[in-house]
Amino acid sequence: MKGLLFFALYALSFSVHADPSLSVSEAWIPEAPPVAKVMAGYLEIKNKSDRTIILESISANDFERVEMHQTIKKNGMAKMVKQTSIKIPAHGGVSFRRGGLHLMLIGPKRKFKRGEKTRIILKTDQTSTEIDLVIKEASLDDHSAHH
Numbered sequence: 001m002k003g004l005l006f007f008a009l010y011a012l013s014f015s016v017h018a019d020p021s022l023s024v025s026e027a028w029i030p031e032a033p034p035v036a037k038v039m040a041g042y043l044e045i046k047n048k049s050d051r052t053i054i055l056e057s058i059s060a061n062d063f064e065r066v067e068m069h070q071t072i073k074k075n076g077m078a079k080m081v082k083q084t085s086i087k088i089p090a091h092g093g094v095s096f097r098r099g100g101l102h103l104m105l106i107g108p109k110r111k112f113k114r115g116e117k118t119r120i121i122l123k124t125d126q127t128s129t130e131i132d133l134v135i136k137e138a139s140l141d142d143h144s145a146h147h
């Protein structure tokens with residue numbers, strides 16, 4: 001109950017700001033063991049505008065830092081490469097999903113239960129957008145297997 005109240009107050013402490021040219025869907029985090037030092041984050045971003053938007057950085061209150069990673073296969077090994085920025089083409093989109101481009105949520109500052117949300121802030125070359133990621137059950141092909 002105490003946790004719930006904390007979570008409610010926490011959620012209220014933000015004012016949502018969204019860039020109308022971006023639409024975000026399927027934003028989620030696979031549930032990880034409480035000892036996990038890093039979690040993966042997935043989302044779909046659409047750019048509804050007529051110009052390319054550059055995603056420059058991501059921040060979150062619940063994590064020490066958030067990185068954008070690209071998983072690449074080299075000599076049969078999966079390797080993650082940190083991305084400094086991501087281009088979201090005009091009238092196009094970018095998918096952060098398992099086995100490809102993904103968010104790396106590093107140093108969780110609290111525990112997450114299934115169904116809870118955590119807010120991240122996408123900073124682009126135009127503005128910033130706050131979105132909520134939902135903690136969901138991780139399926140068998142969990143990203144954390146390659147960490």
Ligand SMILES: [Cu+2]
Nearest residue numbers: 069080103104
């Ligand atoms: Cu990664």
